[in-house]
Amino acid sequence: MSTSRDKALATAFDAAECTKSCYAPGDYAEARAIRHRKETFIEPLPGMFFRREAWRRLTPAERSLHLMRALARQHPTWLFCGASAAVAYGLPVTWSLLTHVFAVAPPGARKHPAPGIQCRQLQGTETQTHGELPLVPFWRTVFDCLAEFELPDALAVADAALRCSGVTAKSLATFIEENFRGHRNVRRALRAARLADARAESGGESIARAQMYLLGFERPELQVWIEDPIEPGKWFRVDFLWLTSDGRIIIGEMDGRQKTERPEFMGGRDALRVMQDERLRESHLTALRPAIIRFSYDDVIDPKRFEALLSAYGVPRRTVKPPDEAPRYAVLRSELVHRDGIVHLARESMRA
Numbered sequence: 001m002s003t004s005r006d007k008a009l010a011t012a013f014d015a016a017e018c019t020k021s022c023y024a025p026g027d028y029a030e031a032r033a034i035r036h037r038k039e040t041f042i043e044p045l046p047g048m049f050f051r052r053e054a055w056r057r058l059t060p061a062e063r064s065l066h067l068m069r070a071l072a073r074q075h076p077t078w079l080f081c082g083a084s085a086a087v088a089y090g091l092p093v094t095w096s097l098l099t100h101v102f103a104v105a106p107p108g109a110r111k112h113p114a115p116g117i118q119c120r121q122l123q124g125t126e127t128q129t130h131g132e133l134p135l136v137p138f139w140r141t142v143f144d145c146l147a148e149f150e151l152p153d154a155l156a157v158a159d160a161a162l163r164c165s166g167v168t169a170k171s172l173a174t175f176i177e178e179n180f181r182g183h184r185n186v187r188r189a190l191r192a193a194r195l196a197d198a199r200a201e202s203g204g205e206s207i208a209r210a211q212m213y214l215l216g217f218e219r220p221e222l223q224v225w226i227e228d229p230i231e232p233g234k235w236f237r238v239d240f241l242w243l244t245s246d247g248r249i250i251i252g253e254m255d256g257r258q259k260t261e262r263p264e265f266m267g268g269r270d271a272l273r274v275m276q277d278e279r280l281r282e283s284h285l286t287a288l289r290p291a292i293i294r295f296s297y298d299d300v301i302d303p304k305r306f307e308a309l310l311s312a313y314g315v316p317r318r319t320v321k322p323p324d325e326a327p328r329y330a331v332l333r334s335e336l337v338h339r340d341g342i343v344h345l346a347r348e349s350m351r352a
Contacts, residue, residue: 092203
């Protein structure tokens with residue numbers, strides 16, 4: 001390859017990386033020249049290229065966005081939908097669901113125009129632009145994900161949709177009932193909507209809660225504040241909490257890299273300080289003699305392992321399956337204090 005061609009490609013790929021998009025060559029000769037440099041460039045979709053090493057560093061969600069930006073320029077009549085639109089809106093989509101780019105194409109378009117692209121047809125679909133990408137509207141995207149995904153993945157989307165919009169689970173369920181009656185899998189979507197909770201802080205926590213439900217365990221309270229029994233006036237927040245009928249406290253904590261990598265969870269601390277604070281917090285909480293369960297995403301996605309873990313710690317099970325919209329902790333509600341949408345563990349529950 002000539003030096004001039006190398007320089008031209010370097011400039012083109014620099015521009016693509018700056019715009020967070022894949023590079024689409026202008027002609028066949030240029031595409032062929034890039035394909036001859038397989039050790040340098042990767043072709044994730046036919047006619048779409050990126051530097052191999054830079055592509056390796058991207059998450060599947062980031063890769064989807066890079067591909068969508070390039071495809072949007074090539075196909076200005078397309079709208080992105082389903083999992084692709086959810087990613088563009090910033091909703092958490094399990095990476096294994098991002099095997100294709102999903103788009104709504106004009107009537108007559110091929111369902112699979114190229115490997116890695118799946119086109120759908122939706123009647124009367126409006127366009128909503130977000131991040132300069134043409135997308136199926138937000139709430140239609142949420143419904144499509146809730147109807148299509150299995151419950152753990154659907155609940156991650158539903159929780160995040162409530163969290164970023166301020167809408168309640170009841171309002172979301174009502175919206176689905178009123179606007180998507182007769183649609184395929186509407187009952188599946190309603191189940192996820194009714195279980196949704198804006199207090200979930202991550203997709204992983206949502207998936208864990210869905211697994212708890214599917215395994216028959218009682219639904220936990222989320223993000224509960226507990227006053228430090230060693231230093232009164234200082235408060236800790238736990239991911240999941242159950243109060244059993246005999247007064248025991250069971251705390252569930254989901255371990256994940258986000259707690260030591262994402263700034264919004266670190267409060268200006270470095271990773272070492274975060275881990276030190278976690279150990280100190282747990283040592284103080286043990287004064288309440290709770291059962292503290294720590295689990296990872298790998299534990300959650302292994303149903304047998306997760307069920308055995310929760311059972312070993314005595315997490316209560318649903319004796320009679322309640323309707324999805326039934327109030328939680330009907331018997332123990334007096335021991336959980338709700339203030340301004342935040343759940344606190346009442347002091348009378350903090351007995352040794």
